[in-house]
Amino acid sequence: MSGREGGKKKPLKAPKKDNKEMDDDDLQRKQKQKEEQKALEAMKAKAAQKGPLTGGGIKKSGKK
Template identity: 55%
Template sequence: MSSKQGGKLKPLKQPKSDKKDYDETDLANLQKKKDEEKAMKELRAKASQKGSFGGTGLKKSGKK
């Protein structure tokens, strides 16, 4: 019952998956998704440059 194996067992390697075959509708959907992500990234960059919304921030009343 003495074994030279110690420590954690290594997992078996998984075979590499083949490239998927995409038809025209899949390619169109992937391209549309990429375009939407690009547009969202541009909008985020534009929004971060402007700063806070409204510009002036909180207004304080004159009452004491």
């Protein structure tokens, strides 16, 4: 095994993409995504305050 290299070879780096100009549709789509993300974060925070939704299932008594 002295003449071989083990493991994976590193892939070549992909060329950087050119920054294209954004038109109105792209700007509106990005703004809408930001608003949806903010709403989702707000809903997560509100749900975290209430606690768990499930009570843990069937409760068993200590008697046998």
